[in-house]
Amino acid sequence: MKINCLGACQEVGRSGFLVSENNSNVLLDYGLLFDDNNKLMYPVKPQEKVDACILSHAHLDHSGFIPNIFASGKPKLVLTEPTLKLAELLWADSLKIARLNGERPPFFEQDMQKASDSSIIAGYGKEADLGKTTSTTLLDAGHIPGSSMAYIDFGSKTLLYTGDFNTSDSRLQTGASSEMPGDVDVLIVESTYCNREHEPREKVEKHFLEKIAETLENGGVAMVPAFAVGRAQEILQVISDRDFGVPVYLDGMAKDASDIIVSYPGFIRDYDGLQSALQECIWIENERERKRIKKEPYIVVTTAGMLSGGPIYHYLWANRKNNDSKILLTGYQVPGTPGERLMREGVIDIRNTELAVKQEVIKFDFSSHAGKKEIFSFVKDVNPENIVCVHGDKENTIGFATRLKEKGFNAVAPKLKDILKF
Ligand SMILES: [Zn+2]
Ligand SMILES: [Zn+2]
Known part of the structure; x- marks a missing residue:
């Protein structure tokens, strides 16, 4: 061979x-x-x-x-x-x-x-x-x-x-x-x-949900960048475990990937859980809907997972002055990507300006x-x-x-x- x-x-x-x-x-x-x-x-x-x-x-x-x-x-x-x-x-x-x-x-x-x-x-x-x-x-x-x-x-x-x-x-x-x-x-x-070794999954999920709760209680927005395929759907299932009493938005290519994934029940461990998580959240279809989101606490799961583009930039910009908001990264950030730079230097290039991010940025090991x-x-x-x-x-x-x-x-x-x- x-x-x-x-x-x-x-x-x-x-x-x-x-x-x-x-x-x-x-x-x-x-x-x-x-x-x-x-x-x-x-x-x-x-x-x-x-x-x-x-x-x-x-x-x-x-x-x-x-x-x-x-x-x-x-x-x-x-x-x-x-x-x-x-x-x-x-x-x-x-x-x-x-x-x-x-x-x-x-x-x-x-x-x-x-x-x-x-x-x-x-x-x-x-x-x-x-x-x-x-x-x-x-x-x-x-x-x-x-x-x-x-x-x-x-x-x-x-x-x-x-x-x-x-x-x-x-x-x-x-x-x-x-x-x-x-x-x-x-x-x-x-x-x-x-x-x-990875941290045990239950521990990661618990920490993630606690951080979301803390964000919302303080009047912030929980911004969750996630990879379109697999990670976004998993994160929505984790979030659906708790009733936070605020809207959960799904945006970006994660929607198209969710549409595909949910049409293959045989490939999903807890299909009913995934289906209801996807039904419970609000799918943001266009710029107009995005702009209409009220400035009240909410959760948004959107692409790109490493901040290399996508609607996450809309949310980062819209909430830039709310220091009680948090950015909850849900995967590995490849060196050189905007997500990795945000973790390392606390800055992000957005609308042709270098924005110093004062909000807490946390990375979770959802490997x-x-x-x-x-x-x-x-x-x-x-x-x-x-x-x-x-x-x-x-x-x-x-x-x-x-x-x-x-x-x-x-x-x-x-x-x-x-x-x-x-
Ligand atoms: Zn892979
Ligand atoms: Zn690979």
Whole structure:
């Protein structure tokens, strides 16, 4: 088996691996990376003809460059239905943003269309044919709705690609299981939090709800930036646990993502809970509705999660003079993003001015990735012959491979463009 490392090697982002075995070339994910200066980085181009692509989930660091493959070929694209619908939403959005910024788009409408037309919808636990002697079984990764790990049987050797995964339950999702359809010769495993434990979810939720209550009691507005896919819906479910007696608004692309997610009940852990959380909040449809919101305490969940755009800017501006308001960040803030800068320097660029934010800014660890303990016990349960540590920074992936070797596994943390042979 040969693995071409096209991205996500000693870095988080632009995932891409071309696995060649038994005359089959299978591409696993093909995503984008924004570096520390917010510059867009593409994955390496595969040198061989791609027979099939598997997309683990819709996040742009895994899906963002997939349509580009279809500009010059027409392989099969295997994925779950929510992943396809969410990826189509994010692809269209990145095309729109590129055009607005006057940048060359990473792909064109016709490439997106070809990708959609080539898709083969797979359900969890069911084998999908990839041609020749190769087949794949997608397994629930527990990361975002529709997310999968891919178990691939090449007829000669087997491989498991985790994509991003979480073995713990969240409001939205049941955690991933380590039960496999068969033995695993090669495991490609994400390493995002191989070095760190997460705070228990109940503790994070309790702290988050307390901070909202405190904000509202003081007459402030609770502004909750959230990622459109998965996080916004989870946060609304957490908020719906308590009756705060104030309006809860949902705004931005999180609405489109919610529309898609709520149409796949089979992919949601507590479907009734999600449905009622989405019904209880008020969907802000346009600028006019946004401007009509009264200057009284309220909660707003909106995009972008790292403040890289979106209606959150309307709320930050409208409430800038209310120092009792709070900004409650609900996910990791990539270095170089406005959200990370806000945490570090307490400023944000808004309406061509640098606004010094006097309101409290708090970040909550609502992670959808397995923590250190979970990753190690997952690897132990799967018990593969070989392990490839990816999707983590340099120090993390190398440290992870070293610790796995100490435990008797055959492990490696490849660099970009490495070609691994097993
Ligand atoms: Zn992800
Ligand atoms: Zn990722």
